[in-house]
Amino acid sequence: xxxxxxxxxxxxxxxxxxxxxxxxxxxxxxxxxxxxxxxxxxxxxxxxxxxxxxxxxxxxxxxxxxxxxxxxxxxxxxxxxxxxxxxxxxxxxxxxxxxxxxxxxxxxxxxxxxxxxxxxxxxxxxxxxxxxxxxxxxxxxxxxxxxxxxxxxxxxxxxxxxxxxxxxxxxxxxxxxxxxxxxxxxxxxxxxxxxxxxxxxxxxxxxxxxxxxxxxxxxxxxxxxxxxxxxxxxxxxxxxxxxxxxxxxxxxxxxxxxxxxxxxxxxxxxxxxxxxxxxxxxxxxxxxxxxxxxxxxxxxxxxxxxxxxxxxxxxxxxxxxxxxxxxxxxxxxxxxxxxxxxxxxxxxxxxxxxxxxxxxxxxxxxxxxxxxxxxxxxxxxxxxxxxxxxxxxx
Ligand code: PMP
Numbered sequence: 109x110x111x112x113x114x115x116x117x118x119x120x121x122x123x124x125x126x127x128x129x130x131x132x133x134x135x136x137x138x139x140x141x142x143x144x145x146x147x148x149x150x151x152x153x154x155x156x157x158x159x160x161x162x163x164x165x166x167x168x169x170x171x172x173x174x175x176x177x178x179x180x181x182x183x184x185x186x187x188x189x190x191x192x193x194x195x196x197x198x199x200x201x202x203x204x205x206x207x208x209x210x211x212x213x214x215x216x217x218x219x220x221x222x223x224x225x226x227x228x229x230x231x232x233x234x235x236x237x238x239x240x241x242x243x244x245x246x247x248x249x250x251x252x253x254x255x256x257x258x259x260x261x262x263x264x265x266x267x268x269x270x271x272x273x274x275x276x277x278x279x280x281x282x283x284x285x286x287x288x289x290x291x292x293x294x295x296x297x298x299x300x301x302x303x304x305x306x307x308x309x310x311x312x313x314x315x316x317x318x319x320x321x322x323x324x325x326x327x328x329x330x331x332x333x334x335x336x337x338x339x340x341x342x343x344x345x346x347x348x349x350x351x352x353x354x355x356x357x358x359x360x361x362x363x364x365x366x367x368x369x370x371x372x373x374x375x376x377x378x379x380x381x382x383x384x385x386x387x388x389x390x391x392x393x394x395x396x397x398x399x400x401x402x403x404x405x406x407x408x409x410x411x412x413x414x415x416x417x418x419x420x421x422x423x424x425x426x427x428x429x430x431x432x433x434x435x436x437x438x439x440x441x442x443x444x445x446x447x448x449x450x451x452x453x454x455x456x457x458x459x460x461x462x463x464x465x466x467x468x469x470x471x472x473x474x475x476x477x478x479x480x481x482x483x484x485x486x487x488x489x490x491x492x493x494x495x496x497x498x499x500x501x502x
Contacts, residue, residue, distance in 0.1 A: 112439065117274075119297065136353050142345055145362075164308070167353070169306070174293035175274075178309060179270075181311070184322050184324055187239075188210070188238060190237045191212060192242035196249075197246050222254070228261055232267065247275040252280060256283070259271075270291040273293060274293070276294070277298070278294075290312040292309065299458040301367065368382045383414070400495075401484070402419050405451075418453075419453055437474065465500075476492035
């Protein structure tokens with residue numbers, strides 16, 4: 109049986125992306141690698157909705173490395189930072205900042221919710237913050253923060269804004285330039301539609317300037333200053349070397365970004381269309397979970413992510429549901445946040461799979477079949493498919 113990988117990363121990828129990296133590894137100086145690298149950097153600005161003077165970086169590594177790169181390039185030891193904390197990955201960001209020697213203030217809400225504008229404003233007024241850090245979508249809770257509001261508040265308080273977009277970039281609206289955000293970072297294995305292996309971020313002019321003003325330089329391997337000439341060389345289609353790039357992944361990145369920019373959905377094109385597709389599928393998923401009598405972990409549909417559903421187990425059901433779903437050929441994930449781990453499961457819906465109706469229907473049918481198999485009553489077979497298709501048709 110072919111399995112469908114519906115965890116919140118790594119994810120199903122397109123055949124074209126798979127073909128792009130399934131080759132003998134080329135040199136980092138090969139002309140087609142240089143071209144793919146340079147074009148990927150240009151395409152990142154489009155996908156990130158970033159200004160022409162914003163600087164993209166791509167290095168070998170995972171999302172965690174991109175988080176570390178952001179923290180170490182804009183904050184000096186002893187500086188105040190605000191963390192808008194919505195779960196497990198915000199906790200990770202906070203710990204990284206502590207290790208960098210930053211003085212932390214955290215603003216949070218009950219798990220499954222986000223702090224509001226008033227609380228964030230009050231927190232911002234409590235000290236002179238260098239930067240605000242937030243997790244755009246915390247994969248542990250399926251909660252999305254209002255990144256536009258946080259960016260604007262940070263700017264109004266003369267602080268930089270840094271967003272962990274690992275579970276959001278290319279699946280959730282993010283207008284880096286229009287909102288005045290300073291760093292948006294991600295890993296390759298989520299909504300960008302690649303395997304794991306690349307750490308990616310785009311830094312604003314102010315974030316680049318913040319690096320130059322640091323007293324304590326970041327570790328060399330993640331230093332903006334060290335990587336800038338390399339990114340410039342690739343964008344100018346020239347040869348360069350600092351640390352070996354993941355060349356096959358760069359070829360695949362070019363293809364994945366190209367697929368995103370080629371999207372159409374209604375009148376929308378490019379990244380706007382890709383995000384609209386994610387919104388459309390996420391809404392259909394949520395309507396299907398409701399039809400099955402399931403409840404979401406996020407406190408409201410408004411803050412529920414496009415990229416995954418975090419769903420509470422029904423009364424009397426636990427992790428055996430995930431096993432039952434996998435027996436039906438669909439791999440989903442259990443809970444992640446240590447405080448609630450046993451109370452919910454997660455279904456990823458991001459990247460190429462959102463265009464594959466068959467895989468999406470297989471997913472909702474597997475959840476329905478598993479619920480019936482573990483003894484949940486009152487579900488008539490066919491409910492999930494009917495609800496999903498009806499929602500998708502709207
Ligand atoms: N931030 C978020 C929101 C994530 O979902 C993840 C990965 N699940 C990470 C950071 C860490 O990324 P990686 O596992 O690629 O290091």
